[in-house]
Amino acid sequence: MKRLFFILTTIIGLLQSPVQTINAQSMEKETPKQTSAFPTGDKLPEMFSKYFIGQAYLAPLTQNKALNCPISNVTFEPGCRNNWHSHTGGQILVAVGGRGYYQARGEAARLLLPGDVVEIPADVEHWHGAAPDSWFSHLAIECNPQTNRNIWLEPVDDRQYAGATQGNEAAGLKSTDPELAEIFNNFALGEVQQYGNLDAKTRTMVTLASNIASQAHTQYRMMLENALDAGVTPVEIKELLYQSVAYVGMAKVMDFVGVTNEVLVQHGVKLPLESQSVTSPETRFDKGLALQKSIFGERIEQMHATAPANQKHIQQYLSANCFGDYQTRTGLDVRMRELLTFSMLVSLGGCESQVKGHIQGNVNVGNGKDTLLAVVTQLLPYIGYPRSLNAIACLNEVIPE
Structure with missing residues (x-):
């Protein structure tokens, strides 16, 4: 029966409401809530509940063991999740009520809404549970029941849960603006992520770049936790930060360096990281110019040649500093760096000329038009429609339909 438990997590409220609200939420959690047409069932017995943080309920739905297909409805109170675990025979989950999360080891957490199906292969370590502010129910279908066995592992602590369920309710939107929380969550973490073929890592990286350009400190901190869970390395995060200085400016990036260092240290990362620089004061210009030309072609030579005398120093800076100091560094490949630059310029607004050049x-x-359009779509909930539409207009001008 242990194999039947699935949980999924949504979004965390970092700023809680007053005591009255907290007490009301506690009372709500104590009363089981039926979230679908299926029964809620009884509290998990101790032999199972010891592997959960929070309270879950179990309602077996099938009785005929000869069919070899046990199905149960499992209901989780808000914030409830199970330990990391695996199934030797796999498991299938069907979300039927509320909102929850599923996360496989090394991957980003996946938001589950009614109708979503999760196919969990044998021996994949994972956890699942309810959103911090929502009851959640799913059908748990046991695969290969004759030989299937649960392997229970360590709990999902508060830091892991917060990082996995980061998002729109991080500012306490559930208690103050529940309609806004629901609208944003359904759009940014549901509808938008169904468009395009960006992998979880790329989605996270371009959103981090956009957060820096938009000066979205709270969102950046939450997305950073999610990035680490999605497999983005500390080196990749630092390289994104360093590159952003050239496009956003140190005055705006400095605070994000502090946030990043704080989160990395909390994750046990020793600072400073190994250097990724490949230039010296003597080679930075030549290497930067070579990189520029490899991306943009011979027009870079023309820009140097035709720049007015009193502006040639800017072209020198672009080659030696923007590209030589930052973009020649290892840790990120040129395709990712160009996507990050595009994401920052789109998010800054008023940079249409530079946006077209980097398209x-x-x-x-x-990185073709489909990829760039997927990036704009991913950023839309965070930067709004005007900047997104401007970006699409630039895309259509440079790469006509």
């Missing part, structure tokens, strides 16, 4: 740069390094 062509992206195409030249292998």
